[in-house]
Amino acid sequence: MIKNICCIGAGFVGGPTMAVLANNCPEIIFNVVDINNEKINNWNNNDLNELPVYEPGLSDLIAKLRGKNLFFRTDVFHCISIADIVFISVNTPIKSKGLGAGQASDLKWVESSARTIAENAKGHTIVVEKSTLPVRTAKLIKTILNSSTKKENLSSPSKTFSVLSNPEFLAEGTAINDLTYPDRVLIGGNDLSAIEDLKNIYLKWVPKEKIVTTNLWSSELSKLTANAFLAQRISSINTISAICESTGADIKEVSTSVGLDSRIGDKFLKVGPGFGGSCFKKDILNLVYLCKQYNLDEVAAYWEQIVEVNNWQKNRIYKTIVSKLFGNLSDKKILILGFAFKANTNDTRESAAIQISCNLLNESAEIIFHDPKVDRQQIEKELENYVENYSSIDFSKSKISFSKNIYESATDVDAILILTEWDEYKNIDWQIISKKMRSPSWVFDTRGILHQEVFNIPGINFWQIGNGKFSQKD
Numbered sequence: 001m002i003k004n005i006c007c008i009g010a011g012f013v014g015g016p017t018m019a020v021l022a023n024n025c026p027e028i029i030f031n032v033v034d035i036n037n038e039k040i041n042n043w044n045n046n047d048l049n050e051l052p053v054y055e056p057g058l059s060d061l062i063a064k065l066r067g068k069n070l071f072f073r074t075d076v077f078h079c080i081s082i083a084d085i086v087f088i089s090v091n092t093p094i095k096s097k098g099l100g101a102g103q104a105s106d107l108k109w110v111e112s113s114a115r116t117i118a119e120n121a122k123g124h125t126i127v128v129e130k131s132t133l134p135v136r137t138a139k140l141i142k143t144i145l146n147s148s149t150k151k152e153n154l155s156s157p158s159k160t161f162s163v164l165s166n167p168e169f170l171a172e173g174t175a176i177n178d179l180t181y182p183d184r185v186l187i188g189g190n191d192l193s194a195i196e197d198l199k200n201i202y203l204k205w206v207p208k209e210k211i212v213t214t215n216l217w218s219s220e221l222s223k224l225t226a227n228a229f230l231a232q233r234i235s236s237i238n239t240i241s242a243i244c245e246s247t248g249a250d251i252k253e254v255s256t257s258v259g260l261d262s263r264i265g266d267k268f269l270k271v272g273p274g275f276g277g278s279c280f281k282k283d284i285l286n287l288v289y290l291c292k293q294y295n296l297d298e299v300a301a302y303w304e305q306i307v308e309v310n311n312w313q314k315n316r317i318y319k320t321i322v323s324k325l326f327g328n329l330s331d332k333k334i335l336i337l338g339f340a341f342k343a344n345t346n347d348t349r350e351s352a353a354i355q356i357s358c359n360l361l362n363e364s365a366e367i368i369f370h371d372p373k374v375d376r377q378q379i380e381k382e383l384e385n386y387v388e389n390y391s392s393i394d395f396s397k398s399k400i401s402f403s404k405n406i407y408e409s410a411t412d413v414d415a416i417l418i419l420t421e422w423d424e425y426k427n428i429d430w431q432i433i434s435k436k437m438r439s440p441s442w443v444f445d446t447r448g449i450l451h452q453e454v455f456n457i458p459g460i461n462f463w464q465i466g467n468g469k470f471s472q473k474d
């Protein structure tokens, strides 16, 4: 009988996932722990606007469950010692140096979690991989856990472990909905009793036909494959957007027509400035690294191309802007609308906005940033990190400013660049804006959110991604 669950990692996955589990399993205590004390303090903040993660519906769940059966704590050792199940939900970024740098997963947080579990667990503990991991990471975890039991009397060890893989498929911005109505829950493992225990938790709200069990390696590989396929569709449609711009076709019409084929489907065919987020790039590169390790060079090259195309899409947007503004951005002001990697999240990791704005700054543009959920410090941190990695980029901080009011900040700008599809950008009054901008003024819509009618507003030149109307006369 599972009574107590600990989740290591109170991030974008750990927090929302445990909130939904706690909501559906009121008889189980959920302790979410993290080595980052400030993050835990923020999860415990009375002001629900200050939670470390913004997700629609999340703050209501936290208000309902926190202090009842959901707790955010820093006493990691104790929470592990009383847990029947421990989820590992820690970050798995790309290695920045050493063997596999730039492609392989950095597993140091996973390894340290496994060691902490090995040292502090008591009795039988089910250890669940929630993080996205290279195939066969469960073996590494098992080895670490078992090495702690080997030090004991083998005939009656005081602690035993089962390791399962249960990757998470939630998308940011829709996390609560995705967790509440998942397309599937995947559980990989070979200990039938542990699988049954985890399955029984999900069965509280997930229909049984949606719970899929596989072997450990299939489960780990399915997660990488799902992300690679989703990213592949985005890169594919983004390449077609460029053909639309050259030929007079319209990407929205092409996407709709193609997506109506039930074998293809209509999801993930939205054109954009290139996919962002903490996972697509890292997971594909991780797959690429895995292929190379198994000498599957052609397979590696195939998947690597998805990331290449994504970089190309970001660069071609920046080059389009420079070219429309007469090849020169010095003494020009650009208002960037949106810095989050997609709408309805405050996450900016790998956002297309980072590379595009750094390239514009490098051309000596002055940039005003606006985002409803991302603050100034976070934008500055992302830009600084990018410049640290790409030392060829050069700009002065005096060229950057931040605004919370779109209309005020449009005064005297030469261009407005929409990078995130926030709802408030869909209803901008372009008549008002057109009177404030400096002429000749440009609006670049990289998300395809503006309607046909606005394109005729006098005083503004519009450019929309994948819309051949702007480059080709009939």
Ligand code: NAD
Residues within 6 Å of the ligand: 008, 009, 010, 011, 012, 013, 014, 033, 034, 035, 036, 039, 076, 089, 090, 091, 092, 109, 110, 112, 113, 116, 130, 131, 132, 133, 168, 169, 170, 171, 172, 278, 279
């Ligand atoms: P995150 O960086 O938001 O959170 C990870 C947390 O783990 C951090 O707060 C960190 O301090 C904590 N941590 C690291 N090592 C620890 C340790 N030893 N003990 C206690 N805490 C520790 O990361 P995330 O976005 O939640 O992603 C976590 C994993 O889930 C990654 O593998 C990611 O690929 C995967 N994933 C992410 C998403 C997403 O939408 N973000 C979706 C599905 C899967």
Ligand code: UGA
Residues within 6 Å of the ligand: 132, 168, 169, 170, 171, 172, 173, 227, 230, 234, 267, 268, 269, 270, 271, 272, 273, 274, 275, 276, 277, 278, 279, 280, 341, 342, 343
């Ligand atoms: C993605 C997957 O959708 C989740 O299933 C997965 O669990 C998660 O990665 C993960 O492993 O981290 P997420 O990155 O949060 O989720 O968000 P997505 O909705 O997939 O969007 C990713 C990026 O692709 C965003 O920049 C988004 O704007 C872009 N995108 C998405 C498009 O450009 N076009 C689309 O049609 C869809």
